[in-house]
Amino acid sequence: MHPGAWWVWAISLGTAATRTTNPLLLGLLIVVSAYVVATHRSPAPWARSYSAFAKLAFAVLLIRLVFAVALGSPIPGTHVLLTLPEIPLPHWAQGIRLGGEVTAEALVFAAYDGLKLATLLICVGAANALASPSRLLKSLPGALYETGVAVVVALTFAPHLIADVQRLRAARRLRGRPDRGVRGLLQVGLPVLEGALERSVALAAAMEARGYGRSADVPARVRRTTAALTLGGLLGVCAGTYGLLTAEGGSYGAPLLLAGIVAALAGLRLGGRRSLRTRYRPDPWGPRAWLVTGSGVAVAALLTLASSRAPEALHPGVVPLTAPTLPLWPAASILLALLPAFVVPREHS
Amino acid sequence: MIRFEKVSVTYDGAPEPTVRDVDFEVPEGELALLVGPSGVGKSTVLGAVSGLVPHFTGGTLGGRVTVAGRDTRTHKPRELADVVGTVGQDPLAHFVTDTVEDELAYGMESLGLAPEVMRRRVEETLDLLGLAGLRDRPIATLSGGQRQRVAIGSVLTPHPQVLVLDEPTSALDPAAAEEVLAVLQRLVHDLGTTVLMAEHRLERVIHYADRVILLPTPGAPPVTGTPSEIMSVSPVHPPVVALGRLANWSPLPLTVRDARRKAGDLRDRLADAAPAAPAGPHRGGQASPPPARGNPGRLFGRRTKNTETRPPHPADAHRLTVRRDHLTALHHIDLTVTPGETIALMGRNGAGKSTLLNTFVGLLEPTTGTVTVGGRTPHRTPPRDLIRHVGLVPQEPRDLLYADTVATECAAADQDADADPGTCRALLDRLLPGIADDTHPRDLSEGQCLALALAVVLTARPPLLLLDEPTRGLDYAAKARLVTALRELAAEGHAIVLATHDVELAAEIAHRVVLLAEGEMIADGPTAEIVVSSPSFAPQVTKILAPQRWLTVSQVQEALG
Structure with missing residues (x-):
């Protein structure tokens, strides 16, 4: 199967993870991706990078907690767990605190935040384990x-x-x-x-x-058109992205981005004429690839929708401390990401 | 197919041409062998065929090189890629992708062949080279022989008319080398491919060659002829030729089979003489003590516990097992090395030879069992102390050298070993005179580099000297100097253990041969007994004069008087 499908799937799961801080949902995302990796990872050595990514994610979580303990946190909390000796800092370091009170709220907030990052990393690791980046580059x-x-x-x-x-x-x-x-x-x-x-x-x-x-001769006219299309397209992409991200640029952002992408793609296609190269056994983008990509994108879309419809369920409060609950339909939509485990045949090792 | 016309190559900054007046032609479907001592420009000649010299390396090429009618002056290497396939000395440096199948397809992709053609040729090449079982394997996990075959396969798939190989069998064990050479012969015979290759180990390749191109000295024009013509005058030649010249056989035999047919007479003359055993290790008459437990000292029972009465062995391994990455690299090895003894460790690539040497210098820890070097446990001894007990020259001697001139390298070695200033330099002059003080270690030839690394290691005067593949890349002259140096060291009481694929070297200097297979010791005994009984590890002279037990040409020469 096309390696791009796995990358889209895994990156979509990562996107979904950025939409929530609910540890139950994040945990579910990790379990789902880990299950697919366990059943479908390639036998090649680079698939071992998954465990390296898992360790890295754990380290990120730990570092986030250590920072919350040592440097304090802007979260106002009332449940003081312990008080570290506070180190007085000179006046130019105002706003930075070393030591002091550690509250349960601050710790929980840091843990949620760290878990979000960790999930993102694990999703990238899953992409690595399922399809090596060099196979992706081949396409x-x-x-x-x-x-x-x-x-x-x-x-x-x-x-x-x-x-x-x-x-x-x-x-x-x-x-x-x-x-x-x-x-x-x-x-x-x-x-x-x-x-x-x-x-x-x-x-x-x-x-x-x-x-x-080795390259083919292309007429100068084609070369110039290629350069113009690619450069113009990239500029369009930059301007469009800027428009989308700033508050006031909502009207021109999306069309500009789209036009930029089209121009850049046309430039790439034209530029491809220079290359004589053919591909040995290219990975086909078949119905399975569509299913895998679709399941990942659906999860990302549904969680984005959920975070705007039911923000309180996806972002459990820390002040006051409440136990996170499992919101039913976002959780069910995450399970969609298990689809690849059933539709993609296992690779023979 | 390949035509050199009055070719000379001068690299930038070099005062004189590296090769001069090279004039020869290799017709289609021939296997031509390029021979000569180190540093005569063999690699330059090979590079000129693929166009890498001068397009890639720089320098000036005089004269004209044409390959399949294309002039390399007007065609860049990439434009010759469809007619010339080149495999360099190190196959690892050749690989662009990471799996076998992709690697085979890579060259065809660059040439823009149709996908169906590529698929068919990949399958054909997998079968031709016996790689079908490895098609999905990552290249990093292959053995040396497999890598070499993949490298050859990867340049074969575009169906080049010419194949250029630089030392294809140097790093391989005898069986893997046979494998690669069999493939080459099949290409020449079945597909009509023209092959031009350089190789130091002539005993492996000379009988496959249709034509030999000899570069006798640097800058001298090449001599071309049939293998037997060239071998009768060549300064580099395999033992079978040396024996043939000694016995005045004419025409000169190139294969063991031809030599055996002529050797009846010689065998008769040698029937009464016994091979002079290589000077045994110092301690008394017994040539080699049986391993570990059968130690003579053991006869005295408890008294041997008092180790102070006798100095400890230079090296001692007892039920040594080493596991790495879930693989058992060594299993229950029992080995005792006595002073003055030379042991050759032999076996396939990956049999555990290097692992054993590395364990002796403490680079690896035993998983179970014990290993001692001069009575100490290597991996717990600080490096400064350890070098006084054991020295290892690694497979790549350049790894030992850090400084930017030979003089500073020697000074650093004296300092590391607390030796008198000048010790290392004196050792170097003894091993190989004539290396200038201000040379950069990277500019040394393989033989000079080995001599410098050996001198650096010997500066600390270790009683145990370990060498890993010392003859890789050495020509016959450098090898002969190494043999003399090692013999002298052994006579001075150094114990020497060398891991090698070179059966001729083992026959020359080893008192004892230890065969390893899959991490286990499968044979241990005097050289004559072990190598005579093994078809792949027997030196050429042994094969020719069997059933008599002669190992080397020099033994025969001494016996004939």
Whole structure:
């Protein structure tokens, strides 16, 4: 299946997560995405990044809580849990507080907020586990192909660099120097960079020898039109987005954005004429991809709707403290995201 | 198919041309082998075929190179991509995508072939190279031989008429090398592909070649001829040729089979002589103590507990098991190394040879079992102390070098080891004289680099010296110097353990061979016994003179007087 479908699905779930702070709904989102990942993740090594993203999400949640405890919180609370010694700060640091009272309200607020971010991260992790970003880059339009290859090469570069650092730090031990600590890391810096540079040059030579960058001749007229369309389109997208985001620009924002996108796409299509490249086994965008995308987008749309219709259920109050309740129809709409688990056949490992 | 006309290449800033007056032609469907010592410009000649020299590397190319009728002066490498396929020394640097199937398709995608054609060729290539079972595998998880085959496959799919390979089998174990060479031969015979390759390990490839192009010295014009013509004059030659020259066989045999047919006479002459055993380890007559538990000291029962009476072994592993990433890399290894002994660790790529060496220097911790080096536990010993007990020259000797000149590198080594200033430099001059003080370590040839790394490691005078694949990329002359140096070190009482695929090297210097397979020790014994009984690990001389037990040409030479 087309990797883009999985990315749209996962990013839609992430969008849905930004619409609510209800921990029950957020928890449900995490469970749903985790279930789909557990049943459908690819057997390749990059699918392991899901657990890395989960750990990162947990760390984000913890850091958010630590900040709330250490730096205080603007949430007015009455349930004081503990009082840390407050460190007096000079007058130029006014508005910053170190230590002081820690209230249950502040902690709960921080936890809700942190959980929202964590859910977002886990959704991105799910996208990574279900379809590798390099597979996604392969489906870029022809005009962007060369940029895509550069990004893919950069993505594979990082793991190589880490492996190099580890190998050279190990080699320091063989020279009788300590292999841990910051100094050790600094001293291997130069050889690692040299090695990385050499590898890049070797890869560039290999790519050149394999025909990377062969291009067809296109008339100057087409080239100029392409440039005009792409630049104009991008400008339109920027202006349109600005219009949508500012309060007063509501009237011209949407049409300008739309026009910009159309112009940019036309530019890309025209630019693709330069590329001779064909695709080996392109991922088809079939009915399944539509179903997966649709289920994700539906969840995002329904939760956005819910947050405007029933804000109190999606944003449980912290002052005064109340137990969050599970709003029935938003919860039911999140379950829609389970659809891929049933319609997409499992990949054979 | 490939034609060089009066070609010379001068790199920017170089005072003289790297290669000069290169003039040869490789007709369609031939396998041509480019041979010569290190640094004569073999890689430059190969690069000129694909157009990377000079379009990518810079420099000036004089004369004319044409490939399938296209002049490389007017065609960039990318415009030659459909007729020339190039695989460099390091297949990992060659891969653009991350799975086998995508990698095979990548070149065709760049050329803009139709999707149906691509699909068909990928399937054909998967079958041709025996990669069908690996099609979905990420490249990072493949073994060395598999990677090399994928690299060859990835340039084959666009159906190039010419294939250019730089040392395709150097990093491979004997079986994986056979695999790759069998594929090349099939391409030449079945598809009529023209192959031009450079390789140091002539014993592996010479009998596949139709034509040999010899670059005798830097800057000298190449000599072209049939393999047997060239081998009778070449400064680089495999043991079978050395034996043939010694016995004055004519025409010179290139394969073990041809040599065996002529060797009846030689076998008769050698029948009475016994091979001179390589000088055994220092301690008395027994060539090699059986591993660990059978130690002679054990006869005295409890007294051996008092370790002070005898210095500890340079290295000792007892029921050593190492697990990494849920895989058992080593399983129940028992190995004792005595002073003055040279042990060759052999086995497939990934059999656990490097893991064992790394455990001896404390880079890896044993999961269970114990390992001691000079009586100490390596991974708990601070590096400064450890280098006095054990030294390892890693697979990539350049990893050990940080400084920007040879002189500072030597000074740093003296300081690290608390040795007298000049110790390292003196060692280097002994190993390989003539390396200038102000050379940058990156500009050294493979052989010089190995000598410098070896000198750096020896500065701390470790009783145990470990070498990981020391002959990778070395030509025969550099290898011969290494053999002499290692023999001298062993005679001085250094214990040496080397992990190697090079059966000829093992035959030359090892007293004892340990075979590893899947992390387990499957054989351990004197070199002559182990290698003679193994078809893939037997050196050429052994194969030719079997059932007599000769290992090297020098043994035969001594016996003949």
